[in-house]
Amino acid sequence: MTGGLPGPSPDERPHPDGRRNSQGVRIDPAVEAEPEPRRAVLSATVKHEPGVLAAVSGLFSRRQFNIESLTVGPTEEENRARITLVIEEPEPGIEQAKKQLEKLIPVVSVTELETDATQRELALIKVEGDKPDQVQSVAEMYGGEAVDVSQETVTVEITGSRQKVEAAVETFRRFEILEVVRTGTAALERGAEETK
Amino acid sequence: MTEQVPPTTQTEAEAAAEDADAEEVADSSAGTGAASVVTALENAGVEYLFGVQGGAIMPVYDALYDSELSHVTMAHEQGAAHAADAYGIVSGDPGVCLATSGPGATNLVTGIADASMDSDPMIALTGQVPTDFVGNDAFQETDTTGVTDPITKTNYFASDEDTVGDVVGEAFAVADEGRQGPTLVDLPKDVTQADTEREPGEAKTPDTYNPPEEADAEAVEAAADAIAAAEKPVVLAGGGVIKGEATDELRAFAREYEIPVITTMPGIGAFPEDDDLSLEVAGMHGTGYANMAITHCDVLVGIGTRFDDRLTGGVDSFAPEAEVVHVDIDPAEVSKNVHADYPLIGDAGRVIDQLDDELDRRPDPSDRYAQWREQVQAWKAEYPMDYATPDDEPLKPQFVVEVLDEATGDDTVVTTGVGQHQMWAFQFWNYTEPRTWVSSHGLGTMGYGLPAAIGARLAADDDQSVVCFEGDGSFLMTIQELSVAVRENMDITVAVLNNEYVGMVRQWQDGFFEGRRMASEYSWCPDFAKLAEAFGARGFTVADYDGVEEAVQEAVDYDGPSVIDFHIDPEENVFPMVPSGGKNGKFALQTEHLDQL
Numbered sequence: 121m122t123g124g125l126p127g128p129s130p131d132e133r134p135h136p137d138g139r140r141n142s143q144g145v146r147i148d149p150a151v152e153a154e155p156e157p158r159r160a161v162l163s164a165t166v167k168h169e170p171g172v173l174a175a176v177s178g179l180f181s182r183r184q185f186n187i188e189s190l191t192v193g194p195t196e197e198e199n200r201a202r203i204t205l206v207i208e209e210p211e212p213g214i215e216q217a218k219k220q221l222e223k224l225i226p227v228v229s230v231t232e233l234e235t236d237a238t239q240r241e242l243a244l245i246k247v248e249g250d251k252p253d254q255v256q257s258v259a260e261m262y263g264g265e266a267v268d269v270s271q272e273t274v275t276v277e278i279t280g281s282r283q284k285v286e287a288a289v290e291t292f293r294r295f296e297i298l299e300v301v302r303t304g305t306a307a308l309e310r311g312a313e314e315t316k
Numbered sequence: 317m318t319e320q321v322p323p324t325t326q327t328e329a330e331a332a333a334e335d336a337d338a339e340e341v342a343d344s345s346a347g348t349g350a351a352s353v354v355t356a357l358e359n360a361g362v363e364y365l366f367g368v369q370g371g372a373i374m375p376v377y378d379a380l381y382d383s384e385l386s387h388v389t390m391a392h393e394q395g396a397a398h399a400a401d402a403y404g405i406v407s408g409d410p411g412v413c414l415a416t417s418g419p420g421a422t423n424l425v426t427g428i429a430d431a432s433m434d435s436d437p438m439i440a441l442t443g444q445v446p447t448d449f450v451g452n453d454a455f456q457e458t459d460t461t462g463v464t465d466p467i468t469k470t471n472y473f474a475s476d477e478d479t480v481g482d483v484v485g486e487a488f489a490v491a492d493e494g495r496q497g498p499t500l501v502d503l504p505k506d507v508t509q510a511d512t513e514r515e516p517g518e519a520k521t522p523d524t525y526n527p528p529e530e531a532d533a534e535a536v537e538a539a540a541d542a543i544a545a546a547e548k549p550v551v552l553a554g555g556g557v558i559k560g561e562a563t564d565e566l567r568a569f570a571r572e573y574e575i576p577v578i579t580t581m582p583g584i585g586a587f588p589e590d591d592d593l594s595l596e597v598a599g600m601h602g603t604g605y606a607n608m609a610i611t612h613c614d615v616l617v618g619i620g621t622r623f624d625d626r627l628t629g630g631v632d633s634f635a636p637e638a639e640v641v642h643v644d645i646d647p648a649e650v651s652k653n654v655h656a657d658y659p660l661i662g663d664a665g666r667v668i669d670q671l672d673d674e675l676d677r678r679p680d681p682s683d684r685y686a687q688w689r690e691q692v693q694a695w696k697a698e699y700p701m702d703y704a705t706p707d708d709e710p711l712k713p714q715f716v717v718e719v720l721d722e723a724t725g726d727d728t729v730v731t732t733g734v735g736q737h738q739m740w741a742f743q744f745w746n747y748t749e750p751r752t753w754v755s756s757h758g759l760g761t762m763g764y765g766l767p768a769a770i771g772a773r774l775a776a777d778d779d780q781s782v783v784c785f786e787g788d789g790s791f792l793m794t795i796q797e798l799s800v801a802v803r804e805n806m807d808i809t810v811a812v813l814n815n816e817y818v819g820m821v822r823q824w825q826d827g828f829f830e831g832r833r834m835a836s837e838y839s840w841c842p843d844f845a846k847l848a849e850a851f852g853a854r855g856f857t858v859a860d861y862d863g864v865e866e867a868v869q870e871a872v873d874y875d876g877p878s879v880i881d882f883h884i885d886p887e888e889n890v891f892p893m894v895p896s897g898g899k900n901g902k903f904a905l906q907t908e909h910l911d912q913l
Contacts, residue, residue, distance in 0.1 A: 124906025125891050127699040131912055135901055138636030144654035182466055219648035225470040228524050
């Protein structure tokens with residue numbers, strides 16, 4: 121025996137029945153309770169200075185948050201930018217993402233947007249140019265327009281919800297898509313409510 | 317090795333011209349960016365700097381030439397960072413380390429990461445290549461802010477000589493306020509060399525940084541209800557209690573309601589271990605009674621702890637029946653690892669007072685906890701911390717720790733490396749005061765002990781002893797810092813618990829890898845006593861029980877650095893032990909128990 125201490129062995133000790141789930145939440149031992157992931161749109165106001173985007177994206181990658189999209193741009197205020205992040209995580213992960221984001225010194229505020237917030241993304245879809253009329257018609261169905269036309273290609277701009285953009289991309293497949301670029305979601309609260 | 321000055325070939329005439337330039341630079345440093353940096357350090361009340369010279373940081377050193385600040389030249393930048401870290405732990409004020417660009421900065425990284433994991437207040441100042449060269453892979457260039465982004469509370473690239481002093485001031489304020497941590501300022505050489513007439517203003521945190529003070533009153537009320545209704549409460553005091561200067565509040569609170577107190581490893585010293593209510597440390601190598609109490613409590617009041625996995629074991633079995641009250645100044649720590657039923661975001665001392673005020677309005681629950689206190693005492697008797705000491709056995713490390721504890725005062729500062737010796741150093745030493753335990757917890761950095769002892773020595777009072785425990789493997793990682801302790805004639809006693817193994821790895825290999833001791837045997841260990849003498853320190857070798865007390869007394873009495881190489885039982889293991897991810901209540905008390913876990 122090396123370095124042993126006195127006392128009863130592990131099996132001879134009383135052990136409680138309770139337990140927690142993998143998120144550290146105390147649960148009924150008889151019930152499995154692993155939370156389902158959900159999609160959350162986070163809006164962060166940040167100081168408009170070099171390195172902020174790297175700090176935010178680095179935070180999300182090293183903490184292994186499942187990030188769907190990230191957009192960034194200046195706001196109506198000088199020296200302030202807004203970052204819109206879409207993540208998919210179980211509930212504790214979403215809370216943790218918000219708190220970790222708030223901890224970054226250049227971050228002014230973080231808010232999770234309501235599900236009915238105005239959410240838009242933009243896509244540029246470049247397709248074969250042999251049927252320009254048909255491409256234009258489909259673009260109009262999605263409220264978009266052809267923004268560049270050449271002999272070989274037509275490029276269409278579509279703006280809307282993520283679902284709408286996805287549906288449009290699917291539809292344009294019939295013209296043979298050459299290239300697609302999408303921006304990720306930008307979002308603001310509806311009505312007079314301020315997006316902090 | 318760090319190459320600090322670019323190699324050049326030059327004619328004598330060029331050299332003379334350069335000398336003239338250098339004198340000019342020296343004369344004009346009073347109004348430079350570097351001078352602003354030094355003024356900001358002086359304004360912040362800095363006494364000591366720990367660093368290593370080099371090309372890109374030279375203007376700052378030049379400005380230091382004219383200042384009253386004491387600079388301790390370390391053997392390696394990692395040592396500078398650990399020394400600054402320990403200075404911050406013992407003094408409570410941010411320690412400062414300096415390094416040049418490139419390899420100097422990257423050598424700081426381990427020490428910065430260490431301070432970050434343990435929320436220690438620290439400032440790192442790094443030289444950087446001139447602004448025009450940044451991004452061009454210039455000689456000794458590294459993207460230092462990029463590299464240190466994940467391991468600093470925040471960092472700065474100082475791009476303007478007029479504001480560089482303010483930036484250093486802000487870095488100080490951010491490191492010190494709220495949840496403490498390391499900050500870094502990267503200083504391009506042209507910025508520190510440039511002239512400026514602007515003096516740094518008052519050091520303050522940016523307007524986006526507002527750490528909370530008091531917890532929400534309703535949340536405090538709800539938490540007080542839970543504590544008042546409990547049958548089996550424990551307080552779990554983390555490093556945040558010490559960092560937040562809340563040990564008096566914690567002690568008064570626990571004693572008023574007679575609630576047993578467990579500490580985390582960073583929380584050692586927050587509550588006196590000789591108090592009946594103390595269960596000492598919980599977690600992987602914590603006491604059996606602390607782990608039993610955590611496993612069976614019904615309310616757990618965690619204060620200033622981040623519920624690290626070395627404490628919790630598998631989170632699914634951690635305090636499985638307890639409602640958790642979590643007091644923390646960092647909202648992101650609450651419900652990160654263990655869900656908090658009662659989150660109390662605020663300063664530790666203030667929130668403890670708030671809880672106390674609320675509990676005062678309720679019937680005193682302390683009598684109701686009596687049965688629980690009896691149970692806890694029974695566990696203390698059932699799982700005592702002990703070790704075997706027959707004379708014919710090889711020397712036991714636990715005995716060495718106890719003798720050193722006896723030979724030094726209650727306020728002795730203990731620093732450690734990382735490994736088995738670190739565990740024995742907290743298990744068998746009796747800690748009663750905050751800021752007397754200095755160790756690498758979150759990062760677990762081998763070699764931390766000796767450079768930390770150097771920083772601790774300068775932060776401690778002159779009549780406080782500083783004892784450093786190291787293992788043979790850990791000691792070898794930063795042993796070169798002994799040259800600094802000798803040069804500065806620092807009164808430090810280094811106790812090497814030498815088992816010619818990387819002992820903790822050997823213990824895990826024996827327990828969990830079928831005894832396949834790959835790369836854990838150090839049978840080629842140097843003679844540490846001779847090595848100490850070669851550095852200019854006192855050296856002792858002790859291989860049996862008879863020699864321990866005499867060598868300890870002589871080393872402690874010696875006014876300077878001494879190293880005692882204790883040849884301990886090479887097969888001794890650290891117990892109790894909760895295997896990684898295991899259940900706190902199922903700790904092994906001996907090797908045979910590991911099979912039952």
